[in-house]
Amino acid sequence: MELNAIKERAKELVKDWLASIFVEKVVSENENLIEKGLSSIQVMQLSGKLKKTGIKISFAKLMEEPNLSKWYELIDKSRVKSDKNIESSIVQSDESKFDLTDVQYSYLIGREDDQILGGVGCHAYLEIDGENIDEDKLKEAWNKLQYRHPMLRAKFTKDGHQEILHKPYSEEIEVFDLSDLDEETLHLKLVEIREQKSHRKLNVNQGQVAGVALAKFSDEKSRIFFDVDLLVSDVMSMSIMIKELAELYSGVELDNLNEYTFKDYMQNRIGESINDADKEFWQQKINSFEIERPNLPLRKQPEQIKETKFTRRKRIIKKDEWETIKDIAASYQSTPSMVLLTVYSLVLERWCNQDKFFINIPLFNRDLENENLKEMIADFTNILLVEHEAVDDARFLDTLKRTNKIFLENVSHSAYSGVQVQRDISKDQGTSVNIAPVVFACNIDYPLETKISRKNLGKVSYMISQTPGVWLDFQTYIVDGNLILCWDSVDELFPTGMLEDMMDSLYELIISLTQKEEWEKKVDVLPEKQKSIRKQDVEGILPLQYPNEILYDGFLRNVKLNPDRVAIIDSETKEQITYHKLYEISLKVADYLGKNGVKKGDYVGVTLPRGSRQLYAIFGILFTGAAYVSIGITQPNDRRTKIYDQIGIKHIVSNEKTIIDCGLDKNKVKIIDLDVAVANESKLEQPVEISPYDSAYIIMTSGTTGVPKGVEIMHTSAVNTCIDLNEKYNVNSEDTILMVSAIDFDLSVYDIFGILRAGGTVVTTNEENYRDPDEWLKLVDEYKVTIWDSVPILFDMVVTMAEGKNRKLPFRIVMLSGDWIAINLPERFYNISENINSIVVAMGGATEASIWSNYLNVPREIPKDWISIPYGRPLKNQVYRVVDEFCRICPNYVKGELLIGGVGVAKCYHGDEELTNKKYFEKDRIRWYRTGDNGRTWNDRTIEFLGRKDSQTKIKGHRIELGEIEEAIRKFPNVDNTVVDYISDNSFNKRLISFVKLKEDIINDDYIGIVQEYKNLGTDLKKVVDIGKLSMNYDDFIYSLNRMCLRFIINLNYS
DSSP: OOHHHHHHHHHHHHHHHHHHHSTTOOOOTTSOHHHHTOOHHHHHHHHHHHHHHTBOOOHHHHHHSOSHHHHHHHHHHSOBOOOTTSGGGOOOOOOSEEEOOHHHHHHHHHTSTTSTTOSSOOEEEEEEEEESOOHHHHHHHHHHHHHHOGGGGEEEOTTSEEEEOSSOSOSOOEEEEOTTOOHHHHHHHHHHHHHHHHTOOOOGGGTOOEEEEEEEOTTSEEEEEEEEETTSOOHHHHHHHHHHHHHHHTTOOOOOOOSOOHHHHHHHHTTOOOOHHHHHHHHHHHTSSOOOOOOOOOSSOGGGOSSOOOEEEEEEEOHHHHHHHHHHHHHTTOOHHHHHHHHHHHHHHHHHOSSEEEEEEEEEOOOTTOHHHHTOOSOOEEEEEEEEEOOOOSSHHHHHHHHHHHHHHHHTTTTSOHHHHHHHHHHHHTOOOOSOOEEEEEOTTSOSOOHHHHHHTOEEEEEEEEOTTOSEEEEEEEETTEEEEEEEEOGGGSOTTHHHHHHHHHHHHHHHTTSGGGGGSOOOOSOHHHHHHHHHHHHTTOSOOOOSOOTTHHHHHHHHHOTTSEEEEETTTOOEEEHHHHHHHHHHHHHHHHHTTOOTTOEEEEOOOSSHHHHHHHHHHHHTTOEEEEOOTTSOHHHHHHHHHHHTOOEEEEOHHHHHHHTOOTTTSEEEEHHHHHTOSOOOSSOOOOOTTSEEEEEEEOOTTSOOEEEEEEHHHHHHHHHHHHHHTTOOTTOEEEEOSOTTSTHHHIIIIIHHHHTOEEEEOOTTTTTOHHHHHHHHHHHTOOEEEEOHHHHHHHHHHHHHHTOOBOOSEEEEOSSOOOTTHHHHHHHTBSOTTOEEEEEEOOGGGSSOSEEEEEOSSOOTTOSSOOOBEEOTTEEEEEEOTTSOBOOTTOOEEEEEEETTOOSEETTOHHHHHHHEEEETTEEEEEEEEEEEEOTTSOEEEEEESSSEEEETTEEEEHHHHHHHHTTSTTEEEEEEEEEEOTTOOEEEEEEEEEOGGGOOHHHHHHHHHHHTTTOOOOOEEEETTEEEEHHHHHHHHHHTTOOOOBOOOOO
16 A cells, blocks of 8 residues: 555544544544543554554654644654554464563562562552352352453563463452451451452462452442452553453353463564664653652651551542543643643652652553454553652643643653663662652543443442552542542651641642632642641741840849849859949940940950950940950951951950960951950949840851851840740759850850849859860869750760769759750760759750750650651740742651741841841741751651751851861862861761862872871771872771871861
């Protein structure tokens, strides 16, 4: 036949086919056929019909522009090819064994016990509830079915092949007579049977691939239990099995099937070459972005699951609602399956919170126009990977169009199987991690039940499936016109309640799409319950209640009430300073500062060694109406200069010894000698009057460009924190704190102003004892310290020292913050605490939010599912929010950036308007700060800290910008380049480490000799690092840098 004649015949076929579908409807050439009601499965069937005529046009091409005119054009442009699967070219195999498909092979591998989430079959199970089922007739029908379909007699060999047996594994059906059981016992027995059969691993190596059982009840009702390994069945095959079982049970004589088997089908595929264009397409795709598995929140890692077990969740979309959605989809030239895929993608996107991830989509590659395959029971499944990218789309419709485009693009290259794509990814990544463990199986075009199956056997009442390696499998079915949504999942993987929230969101979004206007709106799939709670979190602190107090007002009250009570004890001089004396000296300092040009609203630096005199300087500065800025005595001079310039500091309070020791430059700023100020004979009558909204202090933190950031805090913000903590833990005049934190670290703000507000006593450390736990314990005993406040590593030192001395600790309150708290540290303290009511308070937040923003009373017994100590709940007048990259609220358990809002949020980064505008914003009548920390919210509203989001890290409570450290190291003359990171031990203790690339001329024989010397010690090879022209293992690299003084591990002994 001439080519043109073949193409004209193909056009006639399309026209007649459409006429048979749209009976009594006119189909115009340019009319969108999807909008008219054509389904994707029908388009797939058309692709098969055209293939039989020799015209090969892919499903994806037909879907791109689904109208008659475009299809005619595609037919005209296509090449005419012969189809090797048409009857004239059938080759039947004489070989006993035959190969597996890619999908079958992956299922078979997944059955192995050593596979992650494996050790189970790819298995489907269902229950059919009927009446008066005759066990003999059922058995006869089942055996006829097994002999009728060769793949129901297949066995799978351990060498990775399949073989059709002459006889089925069993000709018996199991019968349970439950007619004598009472209702409760009956229920328990049915549950037991379901547990036994729904997840059983069939013995496919011996040919056990499916089974039927029957339970009989007392009221002539019955239940059929049916299960099948999906090595031999796809969804359409299951539909065929149920239909034909019902027909055979009713006595219908079925037409004989031809002799062409799945073995013949596989044999005819031998020699099919992989399309290079398809392979290249996928290679480019997997190289185009960093591929990782969906980042769904997990309670356990897949590797930790010992027994893989699936649970089913189900929701129903009513027939009229589903019809409405289909009509609207058609009006937008989309298919129902694409709508469901888009909805699923949006829900996964919100719970994954990552840029891109793959969804695993089973494609049913059965050629329905091939008479040999039409009624065959076998697994014709292919796997398609479809990536979803998180984009802040303005409308649901935009996401739908994007999803549809990607699907069609990928499916047009599906000849290169998704299983093979995953193998390629694993090969590239050097890992066997399943990068697509979330599945979308749309079965809306394959009804499981028919009228005859319901009449003769009963109604499907329960169904569940499982697939090795899969976390979550979304399946859809149509039953009585209703859309059935099913999620089969390994629940042990996920936090309790999370999947219910996800499925509720999926359901709510689908229902919303019954309103056409919703397709034009932005989608928010956050569960309604969680929206309400997050709204309550904000409204609970509105209107914001800023305390009408200055940071030192509480101290002033105690000056009047208890002037002779000891406020400060200097551990170096042993001097005990009363409230009255501290007040008087501070007024003298303030007077002297004023005479030297310090004015209200100024920023005054403090550079002094540890001790009580730091507090004279701080109170003196505050009494002038200025704000204090601590600049530590260990700071390099160039960083001091940057701070002076950044903040606009004109005055520094120091003393003569420190000026000399630190080389303070008197030309940069005016340096005020504290010793002279304290000896000043005159004093202010009272502190300068200021507003609670004026600035109290600036704390310097690290900056990415090497320029420090100055966090400016109002009096009222810091007061809010002090008030709340004192009230929560009844801090009072009987309390004493050992001040181990430096004044350039904001824990010191509470140590000073929180304790003095309560009328308590502050014991200061000095430059000799501030890092010595043995000395701390002596001070604790000598001055009866009741409150400890520090970063975790310092408290760990105290506990370790106490354990070594076999002694108790007297603290009634332990406040830990600024870094990870080792999971066993609180328990270690509780075990040696003198006080049965002592409490460890875990706190967190940011310098930018006034010391702390959250607290948690750590229980004496840590829950087994905690992997770290969580943040807990917000402090008074403060609120947390966890958001994604689009500033959308993250669902519970989803990792996102922590925002802090409320009274504690800082004014700004002083002198850096650009950064202030980037990190602070107003929303919902609240000022918010973007912390740069990752965290998540639990269902009980607990906040969990999950580490830094960017290149900052916290070392002993100090936030360190890795870029600033890198900048400093690059200034060394022999350093070419460097990368700074941190290392940590099991207790979350961290050190900074710099990987340094040296300039070529530094690498010499001595250097290589040092490396060889260390190698001779027999160090294990762990990791190879390139440095200059050398390759060496990680330990060699670290050791050699140490010896060459080019290893920069910074143990920050800040407190």
